[in-house]
Amino acid sequence: MTQFPLHSPRPAWVSFGKQVLRRMISDQINAGGKRDAALQDHPKSRLLDTLNDLPRAQHRDSEELDQLRENGIDGWALDDEGRSRPATALPASRSLIALRLAATFVSSRNVMDTLLAQGAVTVLSGFRTSDADQILTACRCGILPEEWKVTTLGDERHHEQTLRVLQVTTSTGTSRTGALYRLERNLCEALQQPCPLLVLLPNGESLPDSLSAVLPDPVKLEPLSRDILITQLEHSHSATGKIDRETVEPVLPDDSALAGLGDPDVLLALRAPDARSAAERLAAAVSRPRGHSESARALTLEAIGGASPAHQAAADLVADLRRWQRGEIEWSAMSRSLLIYGDPGTGKTVLAKAISASAGVPLIQGSFGDWQARGHLGDMLAAMLACFEDAKSRKPCVLFIDEIDSCGSRADTSDRNQAYRQQVINEFLRQIDLLHREEGILLIGATNFPGKIDPAILRPGRFDLHHEMPLPTRQQIQTMLEQAFPDSGTNLRPLSRELAGQTPAVIDARIRDARAKARRQGRSFDPRFLEQVLGQEQGYRSRLDERIAVHECGHVISAWLYGEEIKRVCLCPAGGLTERTAPPSAGLEADFDRQMTIHLAGRAAERLVFGTVSAGAGGGSASDLAKAAQLSLAMDYELGLGIHGNAWFGPQDPARLTASERKRLQERLDHAEDVARALLYPHKHLLKEMASVLTREREFDGEAIKCWLRDVPRHGDSELVLNQ
Template identity: 40%
Template sequence: MPKTTNTNAPWAPFARTILRRLHESEDDSSFDLDIDMDGDAIAPRSKRTPPGVIELLDGMDSTQKHDPRDLAAMRAAGVDGVALDDRGSDRPPHTIATGKILMALRLAATFIREEHFLDALEPRAVTVLEGIVPAQLSGAATLIGRLLVPEGWTAHARAPRHMDSGVLQLLRPMDSGARKISEQAIAKIEQEILTALTLPHPLMILLPETALLPPELRRVLPPAKRLAPINRDLILKLLGRTHSATGKIDAALVRPHLPDNEVLTTLDMPSLMSALREPDASAVAHKLTALLAPSANTSSDMTLEEIGGDTPTHQAARDLVTDLAAWRRGEAQWTELSASLHLEGEPGSGKTLLARAIAASARVPLVEGSFGNWQSGGHLGDMLREMRRTFSQAASRRPCVLFVDEVDAAGSRESQDRHAESYRRQVVNQFLQEIDNLRRGEGVLLIGATNHKDALDPAILRPGRFDLHHSLGRPTQVQILHMLRRALPEATEPDLAMLARVFSGETPAMIDAAIRAAKAQARRSGQLLRIQTLIAARPPVLEGYDRRIAIHECGHAIVASLLGAGPVRRMQLSRDGGR
């Protein structure tokens, strides 16, 4: 018999219970499911009708009404027979907002069993649930109060002094802006949590990613539960309610076309809503895969594999991507990972390119900020506001990569330069605070870049702020060859090797600019780009220049070795000298 949906999900029975209550509530015109706690208590319907035996059996994933041979034939034809009712329709009998269904499923997957949720209603119990998008806080609170709390209970933002029935203190940041939570809202909920802790009623706190509570408050609260991420099982259950007349779909037909679980963690609501407009579950799966597929790479979003670096810096970047993937699969704790990297290198050495490649390889969003952009916001208050906005954006888009450029512009509080000393101190203090707030959460790789590491405040560079420190020097011959193969795919290997020697010692930005200029010139003249033409266009080198530079750098290497200053691993010649 063909499988219908995955029956191995341990939360599936609890999800069926919650979804049944959701349907009953939506069908009851006298009961407003959408009232939230802004001034109103949230309570379930006064009476919940227990399901009959036939209804329970029919709701199980393994049951279906069609002949198995007919289902096999329909599957071979690409038709989901499991979703069809007796009339051949796959439309659900009632339409419920997708956001409600998805949140109900994620809550079921978070608590797994109803007994586990009821444990949160024990006297003086405290539960912290985080990872909720700010725009979905109100809906999550409403569904918990309407569908999860048992009869006779009520959820309150402010617990009444006297009440005979059970009371769940259900707190969340509330703000006029539905899509972001202000600092005032966070400060307010901090006080509400302290007040709620003094009362004997159970307490449940709903937090968005951006709500970073003070360390002293975090310390007294239990470890937070994380709202279950969207995965294949959740999408299959969702499709059973949006694209099926029976509440079930043929998982064997649909599952292979869905994106992997790791990719689905990046699913945004616009993509989901767009995909759900497709006519059947299989088409939705195909659309999701297409929407979440990585876009064609350009020079600004190459992957680490395409960059092809062979230095310790590039290996550290690959390790960050590997560790982030392990954390997203649940195979590693965030506290076990190095989650920050400081890059040092001269302009054009590829620091920004490497940060973008880390995000592209990890298939997570990239949030970019720089001290130059922040300072262009205006006076000190404007600058600090822009800095906070960038860090807040990164926190709201977890998992992601946050890249902060021009970190050396922050300066150092230990600088002997007394000009603008107060300004510099406030900027550094705010930057340190933002990093600390970010590191209290999980899911953000912090990458900083600077041209002058020595100009930075020591507190910025210490472990816990930036754990890893690497330099990006000028590329080796192997790296230059890799760049040239990608930029000039039709060139022969001997020509590329000759061109690599010409470009030796130059930064990636210099090489890229030279190739782009040569291609533009060839296009304007209506000719093909030839390697010999590109080499001839390079500025001539003075006779004997390479020899003099080589002798000079060898002298440095000999002295360094004799004095034990450090190991000499590489010497390099370039048009602007040696190193």
């Protein structure tokens, strides 16, 4: 006696779904020909369809089925000729959409009563833009009755039994304002026709308020589920329309996990040779870390260390996300976005990956560079939309967007790409706003040039927190070295000292280069070998480092004297770095004078100790001299604190100054350096001693700086002797 597998009852829509698939297969076989509607409507045909949905008689008894199961064969899927696959099957992407539609509308009767009712307007949501064509195909060939037609054309001569379909598309590269206007116009035109109307509203699209207020609430397309997958497997992995559900159902992930899978995961799983293997592949896809494979290997925040404001903000985001997951706080009560800025190679991407790894959620990565590489504006915006939709489908997750400065600013009118840039920025703003309506998605942005980003992107509510990514501390460098030499048991502090002041990208490159040298020389790669390589490279730098240390200590002491907080000072291959924070000021002339003095204190320290100055204070727009000059010019031409009184002339180009203006700028900067030298003169011995130790140690953190300067009083504006 044949035994049927014990399994959960099937939902009501399954019979309808199988009927839809049979009709679509028939249409696929007879593509280009007419189908016999009369035969389909015949009562005997409908009865046969119903009987077809019942389990077919098996010619194998339970013992034979069990034996096949032990050998890894699905006996329920085998026909009399030993075949386990149907003669014809639909492409998986097409059949899955058809089954999701069947699960949404449940039955052919419900389709007639809702979707095709006289005067009906249905808004369908919950799918991607790329699924729209498959939805149209499923409606034409399976969901709608045979005698009904589907059209996307605005033609007043439509047949009575016609479903008009209108797709909402406002992110195709044209002006959104124009697209919304055309949408409203087309909708009004469609509403004047007697045929029922289906409005397709893909993920990432939204109706304008004027339309959403009058249209019915969207019907959400059923997401992928266990029942949909089982029906799909019965269609694609069986010659009998049945599978061994006793072995498949226990393996299949739950509905929420399946709904979060991307198309590649599902389609790859459905390439498995049998239903059980397909279910196992789906389970494996659910269990492995989502997002980029790199995130599975990413370090946590605890592992990378770091106590900068950027690292602390990252830790706070992770902590709040965990509290939200436990139901302890509302999503609206926490910060949900962070913009990280800083020089290339400082570890912005690593920090985003660490946020994902620490939170235990997927990392979804996108970048303006990748999106723009797609070419045409419409393709670029489509790639942007796909990235945001990917994040929404995988929540909770971290969405990391790199190179945000590439979007530019709408205030920049310096080139002919203004219209392109405006459309990109407008769509990016819209996607951020739509993203923040979702719960469970942390948005992390990264840029090298925050000043080039449109202010509307930077405002709180889009990017709540802004923090600079500093160079790694010696402790963080030591962590990197411990990962490179996990079993060395060697004191790595000397190595971390040699690498201080360099970006993680540079450090990683130098370690890889040293590893390659060891390989070429046939030597083992260990901390000692790396130390030898670094020593050879840095031997010539000793005198240069001494001057750089004096320069940076000049900044540190002058900033301390003016009451600033100094977080760190370190030596770098390209110079030095002093991280400091000025206290709030009233914006008085004296406040700007102090800042100019601090900017030029490094140059003053060199002159005080060596009697000469180097080019270390000069260079690009971020150099000490450039910053001091910009402040001086701003006082005269923008801030109302200089010779022009209340007049405002905007930012000035130093290269275009008149002779008298250049003379005034030079005199003011000379005076600022004199003030700095007078500030430092009483502390010359401390300056030299501090610089000597910095040359050796390469870095002082905030606590070390406080120890050095604990006996130095802060005086601000006390009288100085400038002729020292």
